[in-house]
Each structure stands twice: as C-alpha cells, then as structure tokens.
Amino acid sequence: MSKVTGDNEKHPLDAYLRTERLPHIWCPGCGSGLVLNCFIRSLLKSGLNLDKVAVVSGIGCTGRAAGYIRLDSFHTTHGRAIPFATGLKLANPELKVVVFSGDGDLTAIGGNHFIHAARRNIDITVLCVNNFIYGMTGGQLGPTTPLAARTTTTRMGSTEEPFNIPYLAAASGAVYVARWTTAQVRRLEKAITEALLKKGFSLVEVISPCPTYYGRLNKQASGLDTMKYYRSNSVIKPDIDLKYADIKLNGQIVVGKFVDIERPPIPNL
Amino acid sequence: MSGDEACAEGAISAGCRFFAGYPITPATEIAERMSQRLPEVGGIYIQMEDELASMAAVLGASWGGVKAMTATSGPGFSLMMENIGLGLMTETPCVVVNMQRGDPSTGLPTLTGQGDMMQARWGSHGSYGIIALAPNSPQELYDLTIRAFNLSEKYRLPVLIMSELATAHMYEKVVIPPVSEIEITPRRKPTVSPEEYLPYKPDSDLVPPMANAGDGYRFHTTGLTHDERGYPAMSAEAQDKLVRRLVEKVKMNRDKIIELDEDGIDDAEVVVCAYGIPSRVSFRAIERAREEGIKVGMLRLITVWPFPEDRIRQIAGQVKAFIMPEINYGQVVLEVERCAGGMTKTIPVPHMGGGVHTPELILDAIRQAVR
Numbered sequence: 001m002s003k004v005t006g007d008n009e010k011h012p013l014d015a016y017l018r019t020e021r022l023p024h025i026w027c028p029g030c031g032s033g034l035v036l037n038c039f040i041r042s043l044l045k046s047g048l049n050l051d052k053v054a055v056v057s058g059i060g061c062t063g064r065a066a067g068y069i070r071l072d073s074f075h076t077t078h079g080r081a082i083p084f085a086t087g088l089k090l091a092n093p094e095l096k097v098v099v100f101s102g103d104g105d106l107t108a109i110g111g112n113h114f115i116h117a118a119r120r121n122i123d124i125t126v127l128c129v130n131n132f133i134y135g136m137t138g139g140q141l142g143p144t145t146p147l148a149a150r151t152t153t154t155r156m157g158s159t160e161e162p163f164n165i166p167y168l169a170a171a172s173g174a175v176y177v178a179r180w181t182t183a184q185v186r187r188l189e190k191a192i193t194e195a196l197l198k199k200g201f202s203l204v205e206v207i208s209p210c211p212t213y214y215g216r217l218n219k220q221a222s223g224l225d226t227m228k229y230y231r232s233n234s235v236i237k238p239d240i241d242l243k244y245a246d247i248k249l250n251g252q253i254v255v256g257k258f259v260d261i262e263r264p265p266i267p268n269l
Numbered sequence: 270m271s272g273d274e275a276c277a278e279g280a281i282s283a284g285c286r287f288f289a290g291y292p293i294t295p296a297t298e299i300a301e302r303m304s305q306r307l308p309e310v311g312g313i314y315i316q317m318e319d320e321l322a323s324m325a326a327v328l329g330a331s332w333g334g335v336k337a338m339t340a341t342s343g344p345g346f347s348l349m350m351e352n353i354g355l356g357l358m359t360e361t362p363c364v365v366v367n368m369q370r371g372d373p374s375t376g377l378p379t380l381t382g383q384g385d386m387m388q389a390r391w392g393s394h395g396s397y398g399i400i401a402l403a404p405n406s407p408q409e410l411y412d413l414t415i416r417a418f419n420l421s422e423k424y425r426l427p428v429l430i431m432s433e434l435a436t437a438h439m440y441e442k443v444v445i446p447p448v449s450e451i452e453i454t455p456r457r458k459p460t461v462s463p464e465e466y467l468p469y470k471p472d473s474d475l476v477p478p479m480a481n482a483g484d485g486y487r488f489h490t491t492g493l494t495h496d497e498r499g500y501p502a503m504s505a506e507a508q509d510k511l512v513r514r515l516v517e518k519v520k521m522n523r524d525k526i527i528e529l530d531e532d533g534i535d536d537a538e539v540v541v542c543a544y545g546i547p548s549r550v551s552f553r554a555i556e557r558a559r560e561e562g563i564k565v566g567m568l569r570l571i572t573v574w575p576f577p578e579d580r581i582r583q584i585a586g587q588v589k590a591f592i593m594p595e596i597n598y599g600q601v602v603l604e605v606e607r608c609a610g611g612m613t614k615t616i617p618v619p620h621m622g623g624g625v626h627t628p629e630l631i632l633d634a635i636r637q638a639v640r
Binding site: 018020021050051052054056066067070071072073074075076077079080082083084085086087088089090091092094095112113116267 | 286287289313315317318319321322323325326327328329330331332333334335337351352354355359481482483484485486487488489490491492493500501
C-alpha cells in the first residue's frame with residue numbers, strides 16, 4: 001500500500017484513481033467516496049493482480065465509481081451491471097470482476113439480475129451502496145426507502161415496504177453476505193477484502209449517507225448527522241435471522257457478516 | 270440442416286465462443302445447438318434471465334476478449350435494444366440474430382414476418398450507424414454469420430442478422446468449408462503502451478483499436494458521451510465529435526460493407542428489390558414474368574443496413590419501377606422510395622406476416638408496373 005507522504009496535494013491512493021477526472025461528482029457528506037476508498041484499500045490488501053481486476057458499474061451516483069478507479073472499468077446501462085459482469089467473468093475467468101453500484105441500480109431496475117446471479121452463484125463481488133434514495137435524479141423513492149421516509153416523490157412519507165437486501169441476497173443463494181455502514185470503515189474494509197477473496201456471489205451492502213436528498217428530507221441535515229445516527233444505531237448481530245435485519249425509518253441498523261458458506265460457483269475452475 | 274442450426278455452425282466457424290440468450294420461438298434452436306457445440310470447442314453457453322441480461326452479458330464477454338453472440342425474435346429484440354445501444358456507444362463487437370416472426374408484440378410466434386427491419390435501423394435511441402444482413406437460405410445463414418462476426422470486429426459494433434422464421438426453420442443442404450478456407454477478421458488490438466493508449470482514438474477508417482479487460486491497459490469505457498480517453502465529456506462539441514464518428518464509420522466504409530445480389534438489371538424495365546424469404550418467391554415471379562416477355566431484373570439486398578443508396582439511385586434512372594415485396598406493411602420500401610424519388614415509381618407489395626407472398630402477388634405487381 002502507498003505510504004502517506006504528508007504532501008497535502010496528494011492522496012495516498014492517488015495511484016489507483018483517475019486523478020485527472022477529479023473533482024468527482026459526489027456531494028459533500030456523500031458516502032460513495034468513502035466506500036471507494038475502502039474498496040481500493042481492500043483490493044490492495046487482497047493481493048489480487050490489479051491488471052486482472054475489472055470494475056463494472058450501472059447508472060446512478062454510486063455508478064460513477066467505475067469512472068474514478070484506475071483499473072479496467074465499465075460504466076454500463078441502468079441495472080445491467082451484473083449481467084455485463086457475468087459475461088465478462090465467464091469470458092475471462094482469470095478476471096476478478098467487481099460490481100460497484102447503488103441500491104436503485106442493483107435492486108430495482110437490476111433486481112432480477114441480482115437474484116439470478118446470486119442463484120447461479122456467479123463468481124463476482126457486488127458492492128451495493130445503499131443510501132435509501134435515487135440521488136442522481138434528485139431524491140426519488142427507491143426500493144430501499146424505509147416505510148414513511150420522505151422523498152421528492154413521497155412528500156408525505158413512503159407507503160411501501162422496502163427491500164431488506166441481505167435477506168434478499170441470502171434467500172437468492174449468495175455465499176457471502178455482509179452489511180456495514182460508512183461509520184465502520186475498518187470492518188467494511190475487512191468485509192470487502194473477504195468478499196473479494198470469496199469464490200462465488202459475494203455481496204457487501206454499505207449503508208451510506210445522502211445528505212443532499214435523503215438526509216435533508218428526513219431530519220439528518222448533514223452527512224455528519226447521518227454518520228452520528230449510524231454510530232449510535234448500528235448493532236452488530238452476525239447470527240440474526242435476516243428476516244429481522246430490515247431497516248426502519250431512523251431505526252436500528254443491524255450490521256455484520258451474515259452469510260459465509262460454500263457452494264459451487266460459476267465458473268468453477 | 271435448418272437455418273437456425275446453420276447459423277449456430279456459422280458462429281462456431283467464425284470463432285464465436287460465448288452465447289448468452291433466452292429461449293424464444295423461432296430462434297430457440299440456435300441456443301440449443303450452441304449449448305451443445307460451445308462446450309465441445311471450449312466456449313461458454315449461458316441462458317440468462319431475460320434478453321436485457323443476455324445482451325448485457327454478450328457485451329461483457331466481448332470485452333473479456335471472446336467473440337460473443339445472442340439470438341432472439343421480435344419481443345426479445347425489443348428488450349435488447351437498450352444494450353445494443355450501449356454496444357454501439359462503447360463500440361463493442363458482437364453479433365445479434367433476429368429470427369423475425371409475426372408482429373407487433375407477441376404476434377405470431379410460430380409464423381414468419383419481417384416487421385423488425387426499421388427497428389434494426391433505429392430501434393435503440395439515438396443516432397448511429399448500424400450493419401444488418403439479410404440471409405435467404407440456411408447456407409447464407411452459415412456464411413453471413415461468419416461475415417457478421419468479421420464485420421463486427423472490423424468496424425467495432427454489434428452486427429445484426431435480420432432473418433425470419435421461414436429461413437430459420439427451413440431445412441436445406443449446407444456446405445461447411447474446411448477451416449483453412451474460412452476468412453476470419455481478428456480483433457484490432459492497440460499497438461501502443463498502456464500509458465499512451467487512448468481507447469477511443471480512431472485509426473484512419475474511424476475505428477479505434479480495442480484492448481480487452483485484463484490486458485493491462487486499465488481503460489475506462491462508458492455509455493455516456495465520451496472523449497478519446499473514454500472519459501465522460503458533457504458538451505455539445507464532444508457529442509458532435511463522437512456521434513458523427515459513430516455514424517460516419519459505417520457510412521465511410523459502406524462500399525466494403527454492402528453486399529448485393531443482382532440479376533438481369535442492365536436491360537430491365539422493372540426491378541424487384543427484396544431481401545430474405547420474399548426474395549426466393551420473387552425468383553419464381555421473375556421467371557414467369559420473363560416468360561411473358563417482361564424484362565425484369567432482381568436486386569437482392571444481402572446487406573440491408575447500411576442501405577445501398579447509390580445503387581438504388583443508379584438503377585432508378587433506368588427503370589420504370591421498383592417492386593418491393595416485404596413481409597410487413599412497408600418498411601425498407603420507404604428507403605427505396607426515398608432514393609428513387611422523382612426518378613421512378615416504387616411499388617410496395619406488402620404481406621402482413623404469418624406466411625410468405627405467393628409468386629402471383631409479385632407477378633401481378635410486375636405486370637401492373639409495365640402496363
């Protein structure tokens with residue numbers, strides 16, 4: 001890993017970023033950059049050959065991550081990162097293929113691909129940054145928006161039950177499932193490293209702040225407020241029945257490594 | 270063998286080693302044959318959850334360095350349009366086969382049609398050049414599938430094979446030549462170092478060399494409008510430069526892409542222009558018209574897109590009419606009319622699908638044209 005140089009102009013991970021593309025599009029207080037940072041650190045820890053790592057994103061704020069990392073990277077269509085990654089992995093099994101995208105991209109428009117890739121146990125790692133909202137388009141209801149949360153299309157509060165992503169992934173057949181928030185970066189880094197080295201469909205859900213849209217409408221005015229909420233409401237329960245890992249508006253967030261099992265992956269080499 | 274099987278064999282001969290698809294009549298037999306043949310040659314077959322995923326997986330596989338294809342029919346083709354667009358924008362070589370059936374919507378799954386021809390040209394949103402081939406026999410499904418792979422690698426785009434149920438399920442003799450006689454176009458790889466590589470800097474024929482994932486180039490690609498580095502570039506200038514090139518790379522190379530089959534055009538009063546299965550019915554109609562003393566020529570479009578505008582204009586100046594039988598309400602005929610406009614008549618002979626024209630229908634149109 002790169003050493004911290006003390007040079008204020010340089011970030012220790014600059015070598016792994018397309019610095020010519022900075023500043024990034026993410027708002028102050030957004031968690032996506034933090035997850036990207038953890039991801040790069042995990043990649044370095046994993047010992048993987050970075051020439052053989054490909055990052056695939058869909059569309060959305062988080063989906064821009066593929067554009068900032070200095071690796072083979074694909075910014076694809078909305079929802080289709082997982083099937084694109086499936087083709088890439090099957091065509092060249094030498095590659096470690098990572099899907100880095102948001103909750104809307106992966107579990108709404110891409111929901112069908114998510115469950116089927118987990119069912120097949122395609123050997124890819126999926127990082128799902130869940131901010132409970134569609135940020136890129138300005139804060140609309142998403143498949144993970146907690147019941148009663150306000151968005152720009154649910155001004156009086158959402159009336160829909162959200163997806164519980166770890167429960168969905170585990171039920172669909174994922175062999176590695178973990179959830180952390182951006183307030184637990186070391187645990188997150190460890191989980192991503194484990195996921196990268198796991199054979200089969202591994203999923204790490206990262207609960208992440210969107211102060212601009214989700215926070216502002218739901219009494220978490222700044223990214224810091226959201227981080228404080230994560231800190232005081234996260235509960236580590238690795239053995240929980242995932243049915244009960246759902247997230248209620250401003251409620252408890254169950255975190256931990258929930259699933260780590262063996263099942264023959266595709267491709268199985 | 271059947272047209273579907275010939276198509277699959279053509280793909281294998283062309284070096285296709287990845288197939289992702291979803292079962293659909295009348296293209297299912299291509300998937301079935303590929304599921305058996307690909308493992309024999311070290312390739313990968315996967316049945317995806319839908320056609321959205323199939324097309325996305327094909328693009329991913331192509332970037333993984335493997336020649337990839339899918340096969341479908343109208344309803345699946347509609348779903349594939351999204352990622353055909355991504356393939357065009359990111360310049361991803363691959364082949365998409367559409368065995369057309371009666372349409373629109375679910376239409377006539379077990380009866381033939383040609384209603385997706387304009388969708389092939391314009392179906393994915395936006396401006397782009399496209400290549401679509403129209404075989405009229407199992408032999409041509411074999412030959413043109415190889416050509417489609419070669420064109421896709423040469424010009425870096427998804428190439429469409431627009432056939433139809435009648436040819437897909439037709440059984441005829443197919444000659445498969447020895448491997449040494451099959452011409453294969455390899456992928457145009459970058460000749461510069463990773464530091465110097467610009468993934469979207471084109472060569473003089475407007476096509477950029479392509480690195481595969483894992484080659485060490487660490488490139489970025491996006492469906493957003495991008496610059497030569499492959500980075501998003503949100504400006505009218507970047508849009509003009511990129512989209513103009515996506516259109517022009519096909520247009521500029523059209524003489525090398527367009528393939529036509531012509532017969533008796535030089536002294537013809539009337540020319541029948543057809544593609545796919547109606548071209549075979551036209552041969553019989555033309556034979557009978559010639560017996561009646563009418564000078565009829567045949568222009569068979571083997572390449573439908575890019576459209577052979579120049580040749581149509583040339584012929585338009587010397588004939589009384591074009592006759593165009595299609596199994597739709599009139600699609601490619603609009604292009605003939607556009608090019609022939611002001612010079613000669615264009616007579617559409619539409620057939621709504623479910624069956625093919627009788628030779629009499631086409632013969633009547635020929636007689637009417639010379640009357």
